[in-house]
Amino acid sequence: MENNMDESDCESVGSKEGGSESENVEENNEVSETDGNSDNKELENEDEISLKETVDDANDNQAEKQTFKDLGVIDVLCEACEKLKWSEPTKIQKEAIPLALAGRDVIGLAETGSGKTAAFALPILQALLENPQRYFAVILTPTRELAFQISEQFEALGSGIGVKTAVIVGGMDMMSQAMMLAKKPHILIATPGRLVDHLENTKGFNLKSVKYLVMDEADRILNMDFEIEVDKILSVFPRERRTFLFSATMTKKVQKLQRACLRNPVKVEVSTKYKTVEKLQQYYIFIPMRYKDVYLVYLMNEMAGNSFMIFCATCNGTMKTALMLRNLGMSAIPLNGQMSQNKRLAALTKFRAKSRTALISTDVASRGLDIPHVDVVINLDIPTHSKDYIHRVGRTARAGRAGVAVTFVTQYDVELYQRIEHLIGKKLPKFETKDEEVMVLEERVGEAKRTAVQQIRDLEDIKGRKKRRPNVDKSFEDDTETSLGIRKRKFGNKKNKMQKKFGKRKK
Numbered sequence: 221m222e223n224n225m226d227e228s229d230c231e232s233v234g235s236k237e238g239g240s241e242s243e244n245v246e247e248n249n250e251v252s253e254t255d256g257n258s259d260n261k262e263l264e265n266e267d268e269i270s271l272k273e274t275v276d277d278a279n280d281n282q283a284e285k286q287t288f289k290d291l292g293v294i295d296v297l298c299e300a301c302e303k304l305k306w307s308e309p310t311k312i313q314k315e316a317i318p319l320a321l322a323g324r325d326v327i328g329l330a331e332t333g334s335g336k337t338a339a340f341a342l343p344i345l346q347a348l349l350e351n352p353q354r355y356f357a358v359i360l361t362p363t364r365e366l367a368f369q370i371s372e373q374f375e376a377l378g379s380g381i382g383v384k385t386a387v388i389v390g391g392m393d394m395m396s397q398a399m400m401l402a403k404k405p406h407i408l409i410a411t412p413g414r415l416v417d418h419l420e421n422t423k424g425f426n427l428k429s430v431k432y433l434v435m436d437e438a439d440r441i442l443n444m445d446f447e448i449e450v451d452k453i454l455s456v457f458p459r460e461r462r463t464f465l466f467s468a469t470m471t472k473k474v475q476k477l478q479r480a481c482l483r484n485p486v487k488v489e490v491s492t493k494y495k496t497v498e499k500l501q502q503y504y505i506f507i508p509m510r511y512k513d514v515y516l517v518y519l520m521n522e523m524a525g526n527s528f529m530i531f532c533a534t535c536n537g538t539m540k541t542a543l544m545l546r547n548l549g550m551s552a553i554p555l556n557g558q559m560s561q562n563k564r565l566a567a568l569t570k571f572r573a574k575s576r577t578a579l580i581s582t583d584v585a586s587r588g589l590d591i592p593h594v595d596v597v598i599n600l601d602i603p604t605h606s607k608d609y610i611h612r613v614g615r616t617a618r619a620g621r622a623g624v625a626v627t628f629v630t631q632y633d634v635e636l637y638q639r640i641e642h643l644i645g646k647k648l649p650k651f652e653t654k655d656e657e658v659m660v661l662e663e664r665v666g667e668a669k670r671t672a673v674q675q676i677r678d679l680e681d682i683k684g685r686k687k688r689r690p691n692v693d694k695s696f697e698d699d700t701e702t703s704l705g706i707r708k709r710k711f712g713n714k715k716n717k718m719q720k721k722f723g724k725r726k727k
């Protein structure tokens with residue numbers, strides 16, 4: 221079932237919002253860590269959307285099994301889906317693909333991990349095959365990592381048709397990107413800031429002939445933080461194009477949607493509200509602020525053998541937590557917007573390859589990342605924007621798998637937590653802990669934390685001096701290193717005790 225949007229063609233609209241949301245962004249406006257401020261809460265609520273159900277779950281269950289071919293997807297792309305072992309389209313794919321193939325602008329809203337990327341990639345690839353052309357489509361994403369992931373998906377699905385993609389994101393060399401652009405790829409996947417840089421500075425590069433524009437994580441892209449870049453990008457796009465907006469959460473502010481300049485769009489929604497995935501078991505844990513770390517270690521020990529994504533509010537928090545966990549013998553790796561792009565990618569690669577069991581990140585990793593083996597998401601710091609909760613916990617329980625999410629709620633977070641429960645429309649159970657067992661860990665965790673703080677100071681010291689000091693152990697400076705050397709040095713025999721406790725993994 222489809223739902224035609226009230227707002228019609230909005231080519232002439234260049235509206236500016238009166239309000240602002242407070243998500244912080246880094247250079248090039250990619251999503252970065254937040255500073256923990258929770259101002260503009262009212263605006264966030266105002267921004268929530270009440271969704272009309274467009275796919276009836278019951279009917280959907282009874283519906284005949286549909287194939288990609290039934291949706292109108294051509295054989296070569298159906299074969300690519302088969303190669304990826306996708307036996308049938310997901311709900312959002314069933315809804316969105318036929319409309320997109322029919323040439324409609326689509327606003328696609330479906331839960332995390334439900335295959336939205338292919339819902340826009342398949343129609344674009346099909347159109348490309350029918351009308352081969354360089355610079356055929358531009359996909360805007362809020363984060364660099366997501367851009368690389370989307371490019372991989374396009375290449376996997378388009379392998380049979382020789383599609384050429386280019387990833388244009390911040391933190392990478394402009395010149396080599398300019399050379400990639402000169403090769404005129406079919407599909408550009410870009411973060412808005414860097415795309416604008418190239419539009420303004422790369423000779424001969426323009427988007428006058430682009431046929432498709434996608435805003436993935438559209439509510440984030442249409443956020444005020446990207447306003448200037450998005451307006452600049454849209455001003456150089458041809459009017460004759462198709463536009464797709466996709467996300468697990470969507471802004472309800474019509475002006476924001478209008479900024480995307482959709483033409484008579486069709487809104488495809490596959491849930492009644494901001495549903496989190498059914499196979500996701502969600503819990504909260506209510507504890508005093510000062511015991512957060514000790515409960516984190518307890519929890520990870522209880523769930524040892526699993527793969528964790530742990531979200532912190534700040535870059536510093538990710539570093540401190542990762543170092544603390546490493547000091548306790550766990551293989552944790554940080555990911556945040558202050559790291560160089562190479563380190564960001566290296567961290568993700570190691571985590572994807574399962575050579576690290578815990579990725580400790582800011583919201584830079586909360587949207588879109590598809591790492592199927594993530595078992596547990598821990599919100600060590602509660603998200604200040606309740607929609608971010610949906611994206612964060614959506615890093616697990618993807619594509620029909622099971623997963624667990626635990627949110628730490630301290631005495632300061634009660635209001636934010638209530639907003640989350642309100643948004644997802646349910647009360648979450650408490651994660652049961654044995655407090656006496658937790659507190660046994662207090663001393664060791666405290667020591668590991670103090671060491672982590674000192675390690676960060678040493679690191680800042682090294683960076684501040686900008687010259688190498690031969691007698692300073694810098695092994696922790698490299699995010700990609702385990703801190704075995706440091707543990708040996710700092711803990712001596714105590715390390716062995718800790719590793720007795722933490723080194724053994726329950727299966």
Ligand SMILES: Nc1ncnc2c1ncn2[C@@H]1O[C@H](COP(=O)(O)OP(=O)(O)OP(=O)(O)O)[C@@H](O)[C@H]1O
Nearest residue numbers: 306308309310332333334335336337468588590619
């Ligand atoms: N038809 C399908 N059958 C099985 N798996 C699929 C199908 N389509 C996509 N997938 C897989 O599902 C996973 C999630 O897909 P994708 O990343 O596109 O989700 P998403 O809806 O964009 O999630 P998010 O909202 O978190 O960005 C991917 O690993 C993808 O390969």
